[in-house]
Amino acid sequence: MSLTLPISLAARNQPDFCAVLADELRAQDALFWPLQRAMEHGSHALVESASIMLLREWENDGSLHLVLGVSCASIIPGCACEADPTPMSEVAEYAWLQLCIDCASASAVISECEEAI
Structure with a gap:
């Protein structure tokens, strides 16, 4: 998958950078x-x-390097059968x-980190 982030790169020093990056x-x-x-x-x-x-x-060699902390939710879905007793509950995740x-x-490349570098 090709990833290009021109809007985020232009917003680099703006206060809303993280929101712009997340949207893009x-x-x-x-x-x-x-x-x-990364889900646990x-x-x-x-x-x-x-x-x-x-x-x-x-920044080095013409590239901007970012380490991001990403909070999101995940779900544990049931089987979607009629009368399934398993609730669709959201669980907090962090990566x-x-x-x-x-x-x-x-152009950009995104990857997982084992820990905040």
Whole structure:
């Protein structure tokens, strides 16, 4: 999947950067798989609930590197059978993600972090 974040790159030093970044990542469906893999409690990540916090930022070799803390919800769905007793309850999830954005082209790569670097 090709990921390009020109709007986020332009908003880099703005106070609403994290909200802009979250919106642009959601619009390109770039959060689902990293959050899905990082889940610890639920079985399906609810990307629309994701909020992003910038934990670390640095630039080198023409690329912007970000470590993000992402809070979201996940669900533990039932079997969807008639009279299924399992409630569709939301569970809080948290993940560390690393994002590398090329400052010239705005192309980006998102990956999981084991811990906040």
